[in-house]
Amino acid sequence: xxxxxxxxxxxxxxxxxxxxxxxxxxxxxxxxxxxxxxxxxxxxxxxxxxxxxxxxxxxxxxxxxxxxxxxxxxxxxxxxxxxxxxxxxxxxxxxxxxxxxxxxxxxxxxxxxxxxxxxxxxxxxxxxxxxxxxxxxxxxxxxxxxxxxxxxxxxxxxxxxxxxxxxxxxxxxxxxxxxxxxxxxxxxxxxxxxxxxxxxxxxxxxxxxxxxxxxxxxxxxxxxxxxxxxxxxxxxxxxxxxxxxxxxxxxxxxxxxxxxxxxxxxxxxxxxxxxxxxxxxxxxxxxxxxxxxxxxxxxxxxxxxxxxxxxxxxxxxxxxxxxxxxxxxxxxxxxxxxxxxxxxxxxxxxxxx
Amino acid sequence: xxxxxxxxxxxxxxxxxxxxxxxxxxxxxxxxxxxxxxxxxxxxxxxxxxxxxxxxxxxxxxxxxxxxxxxxxxxxxxxxxxxxxxxxxxxxxxxxxxxxxxxxxxxxxxxxxxxxxxxxxxxxxxxxxxxxxxxxxxxxxxxxxxxxxxxxxxxxxxxxxxxxxxxxxxxxxxxxxxxxxxxxxxxxxxxxxxxxxxxxxxxxxxxxxxxxxxxxxxxxxxxxxxxxxxxxxxxxxxxxxxxxxxxxxxxxxxxxxxxxxxxxxxxxxxxxxxxxxxxxxxxxxxxxxxxxxxxxxxxxxxxxxxxxxxxxxxxxxxxxxxxxxxxxxxxxxxxxxxxxxxxxxxxxxxxxx
Numbered sequence: 001x002x003x004x005x006x007x008x009x010x011x012x013x014x015x016x017x018x019x020x021x022x023x024x025x026x027x028x029x030x031x032x033x034x035x036x037x038x039x040x041x042x043x044x045x046x047x048x049x050x051x052x053x054x055x056x057x058x059x060x061x062x063x064x065x066x067x068x069x070x071x072x073x074x075x076x077x078x079x080x081x082x083x084x085x086x087x088x089x090x091x092x093x094x095x096x097x098x099x100x101x102x103x104x105x106x107x108x109x110x111x112x113x114x115x116x117x118x119x120x121x122x123x124x125x126x127x128x129x130x131x132x133x134x135x136x137x138x139x140x141x142x143x144x145x146x147x148x149x150x151x152x153x154x155x156x157x158x159x160x161x162x163x164x165x166x167x168x169x170x171x172x173x174x175x176x177x178x179x180x181x182x183x184x185x186x187x188x189x190x191x192x193x194x195x196x197x198x199x200x201x202x203x204x205x206x207x208x209x210x211x212x213x214x215x216x217x218x219x220x221x222x223x224x225x226x227x228x229x230x231x232x233x234x235x236x237x238x239x240x241x242x243x244x245x246x247x248x249x250x251x252x253x254x255x256x257x258x259x260x261x262x263x264x265x266x267x268x269x270x271x272x273x274x275x276x277x278x279x280x281x282x283x284x285x286x287x288x289x290x291x292x293x294x295x296x297x298x299x300x301x302x303x304x305x306x307x308x309x310x311x312x313x314x315x316x317x318x319x320x321x322x323x324x325x326x327x328x329x330x331x332x333x334x335x336x337x338x339x340x341x342x343x344x345x346x347x348x349x350x351x352x353x
Numbered sequence: 354x355x356x357x358x359x360x361x362x363x364x365x366x367x368x369x370x371x372x373x374x375x376x377x378x379x380x381x382x383x384x385x386x387x388x389x390x391x392x393x394x395x396x397x398x399x400x401x402x403x404x405x406x407x408x409x410x411x412x413x414x415x416x417x418x419x420x421x422x423x424x425x426x427x428x429x430x431x432x433x434x435x436x437x438x439x440x441x442x443x444x445x446x447x448x449x450x451x452x453x454x455x456x457x458x459x460x461x462x463x464x465x466x467x468x469x470x471x472x473x474x475x476x477x478x479x480x481x482x483x484x485x486x487x488x489x490x491x492x493x494x495x496x497x498x499x500x501x502x503x504x505x506x507x508x509x510x511x512x513x514x515x516x517x518x519x520x521x522x523x524x525x526x527x528x529x530x531x532x533x534x535x536x537x538x539x540x541x542x543x544x545x546x547x548x549x550x551x552x553x554x555x556x557x558x559x560x561x562x563x564x565x566x567x568x569x570x571x572x573x574x575x576x577x578x579x580x581x582x583x584x585x586x587x588x589x590x591x592x593x594x595x596x597x598x599x600x601x602x603x604x605x606x607x608x609x610x611x612x613x614x615x616x617x618x619x620x621x622x623x624x625x626x627x628x629x630x631x632x633x634x635x636x637x638x639x640x641x642x643x644x645x646x647x648x649x650x651x652x653x654x655x656x657x658x659x660x661x662x663x664x665x666x667x668x669x670x671x672x673x674x675x676x677x678x679x680x681x682x683x684x685x686x687x688x689x690x691x692x693x694x695x696x697x698x699x700x701x702x703x704x705x706x
Binding site: 062122123124134137138169171176178179203204205206207208209217219220221223224225226227228229230231232233234235236237238239240242243244246247249250252253254255256257259260261263264267268 | 415490556559578580587588590599603614617
């Protein structure tokens, strides 16, 4: 079990999950001697089974070194997903290790070259999905097109949109902008089954404007853009705090405007956006922020639940088949996709804090 | 003369410049038949001379096509810089055309491979310089190191800092983060005369936190980060507007907090940050936002003035020599730099709106 406040915050979070989804079954992976007594005192015990793990992956360890620790809580939880004992995993631990372990142990869905990290962020036009947020520092045009495919499926499941629109992040909206890689990705999307949902290029300010429901970019740019947007919001918040503290009148102003300010803060609450998802794997892998509180962790479990319940990976597989069919011009692949067996869906998840 | 409100807004802006800097001499390039009568009625006439240009570069034209229009106002103004009739140029026209013309006609300073677009943006720790903002979609490690050199000189001139700190934008602050290109750039800076000012890697949120005075990145990431930060600030502003409009009490709150809110708005005023500068050329090239108003345009001229007055390009040349000396381990280059003749500095600028 990892994360800054584990295991206390995780168990508090799972208590909230137990109240919201009494039907869920969770495998809680970590040091049994520590977890079991805490769990016994919590209502989370109604939905949790403990599985012992002998070690924890620290935040300092590199992804490759994490692979060698076969008894770590993260590894034991991910092994449970690979063996189909759990349908997904939620972790608040080391991101690099989670990515490396998930790629090697759970493996990508056939037809998907690389998994991408996606999350939801606020915009004037409602919530938007952004990916990749750092799983792949360098991406080629095919990777970007696959991220669009996965982002579309994610937005339809998590935001409940029937036909999410897709934008490719660039330095300008005109077709000749950017480099070959990004222009080729745009060409692929225009020729794909997603062409009617593909808006074309979007710019940095389009993310918070909500110009499209999905914003696709490489992991370097996405990581920088996400953190830059969060930083700007934080600056705006701290400036506002200064304004309201400046004088007696402004303190009164704060009290008068408080209901609206509280609603605004609630809407922008990072906990509401906690739970970045590693898309494209044979199982649901959700990364909770290491510093998330109980409500934030519970939200990350909600996201994993949503993906399992809405058969997210089935959608990805169908989408990959449609892409393949469009590429080969054959309908054979599409038939195969439609005939694919419905996997039994249960709400089994493994959590490692 | 270009820009959305040219020539009216440009002449209004120059009137403000005339009030602030009566000693400046400006070459106003555009359609003489249109400009001359407008100028005659303005106090800007005291500082301006008109130079006729037969055509204007539209916003739709590509950089390469702009090179063929030899009588465009942008070209005539840039020619004046290349011939040393003006020390710098301020334009609110087509950015791509300005970049292409400046690179080919004015040319880069020896030792600088590519010019970079820099601008100032607000942070919790005071103003910060960010570059490249889009002049170079792809950059190698040497380009990034040169951007650091130019950004440092720009911050010392425009922000008046004796030893500005430098950060390299990355997806994490640890030394192993990012790709080879960015890690090599960091190695170059650690081995350079700027090593004591080099902070290492910074992340997206460090831009608005003001962790370093200068933030260096490639033109793709910089352009996206700049626009994402602006977009987030705009979203915060519009949410705040909704809060204050929600009820009678919140409208009263707005009136009570207004002095502080006005100060906050003033501090974040994009006009105060107008004037992106193309660094690394044999002359000062400033790009005013196409939609800037008179005050914004005047600010862009102020920036150009600052750079001319503080002999910005001399600093770049000295810095290049110090870098060269450190690279070759020879002090010969440094002596040559110290002996370089002081160019006569006058406040002559060409403006094309």
